[in-house]
Amino acid sequence: MLLSNMELLATAPGGVAKLRELILTLAVQGKLVPQDPADEPASVLLQKIRAEKDRLIAEGKIKRDKPLAEIAEEEKPFELPQGWEWASLGDVGLVGSSSRVHQSDWKSAGVPFYRAREIVKLSKDGRVQNDLFISEELFANLGKGGWVPEVNDIMITGVGTIGVPYVVKAEDRFYFKDASVLIFKNYGRLDPSYLFLFMQSPLWIDCIHEHSMGTTVDTLTIARANATPIPLPPLAEQSRIVTRVEALMR
Numbered sequence: 001m002l003l004s005n006m007e008l009l010a011t012a013p014g015g016v017a018k019l020r021e022l023i024l025t026l027a028v029q030g031k032l033v034p035q036d037p038a039d040e041p042a043s044v045l046l047q048k049i050r051a052e053k054d055r056l057i058a059e060g061k062i063k064r065d066k067p068l069a070e071i072a073e074e075e076k077p078f079e080l081p082q083g084w085e086w087a088s089l090g091d092v093g094l095v096g097s098s099s100r101v102h103q104s105d106w107k108s109a110g111v112p113f114y115r116a117r118e119i120v121k122l123s124k125d126g127r128v129q130n131d132l133f134i135s136e137e138l139f140a141n142l143g144k145g146g147w148v149p150e151v152n153d154i155m156i157t158g159v160g161t162i163g164v165p166y167v168v169k170a171e172d173r174f175y176f177k178d179a180s181v182l183i184f185k186n187y188g189r190l191d192p193s194y195l196f197l198f199m200q201s202p203l204w205i206d207c208i209h210e211h212s213m214g215t216t217v218d219t220l221t222i223a224r225a226n227a228t229p230i231p232l233p234p235l236a237e238q239s240r241i242v243t244r245v246e247a248l249m250r
Contacts, residue, residue, distance in 0.1 A: 013233045024201035028201035030081035032244045042085040049188035090226030094185045098178045111139040112174040116224040123166040152192040154184040162220040163208045165199035191238035
C-alpha cells in the first residue's frame with residue numbers, strides 16, 4: 001500500500017520533491033522499517049555517549065558542555081516508536097565552530113579552506129572546485145584546538161542556506177570558516193548516514209528556520225543547533241533506516 005501511494009505521488013506535479021519529503025518524514029518517525037525488540041534501546045546509547053563525553057573531558061580533549069534543557073512535550077512533534085528517544089543534537093555529539101582564520105591567511109595552495117558555499121556543493125555533488133587554502137603550518141596549529149573535521153563528523157552550513165549537511169569522508173582534509181560553517185563532532189559514533197538524512201528532513205529544516213537569526217541572511221547558531229531535537233533510533237535501526245531510504249530514493 002505504501003509503495004503504491006508513493007508511485008502515485010511521484011507522478012503528480014512536483015511529486016518527486018514531495019515524495020522525497022514523505023520518505024524522509026516517515027524515516028525519522030520510525031515508520032519505514034519495523035522495530036526489533038532485540039535492538040539495544042536508544043536510552044542505553046545515550047548513556048554510552050554521555051560516558052564517552054565524560055572520558056574525553058577527563059582527558060582534556062574537549063571542554064565540559066553546558067547542560068541542555070530537557071526537551072519539552074510541546075517540542076516533540078510526534079510520538080516515537082518503542083526503543084527510540086528524543087534528544088537534543090548536543091546530547092548525541094557536540095556542535096562547534098572553527099578558530100578564526102583571517103583573510104590575510106588565505107593562500108592559493110595548501111590545505112583547502114571551505115565556506116558555506118563549498119559545503120553546499122560537497123553535499124550536493126560530493127566534490128568541489130575550491131579556490132581558497134591555508135598553509136600546512138596554520139592547519140597544524142589550528143588542529144591543536146580539536147575542531148578539525150574527522151571521518152563521520154557532519155559539517156553544517158550556518159549562514160545563507162542554513163542546515164545543509166556534509167558527512168566527512170576518510171580521505172577529506174580541510175578546514176572551514178568560523179560561523180559560516182558549523183561542525184558536529186560525532187563522538188557518539190552514530191550512523192552518519194542517518195544524521196545526514198535527518199538533516200535533510202522537513203523536521204530539521206522547519207526547526208532550524210523557526211529560530212534562525214539574522215536580518216537579511218538566515219543564521220544557524222551553535223546554541224540553536226545543539227538544542228535542536230532529534231528523534232534517535234537504536235543504533236542498529238539507524239542502519240536499517242538508511243538502507244530502506246536509499247532503496248526508496250532509487
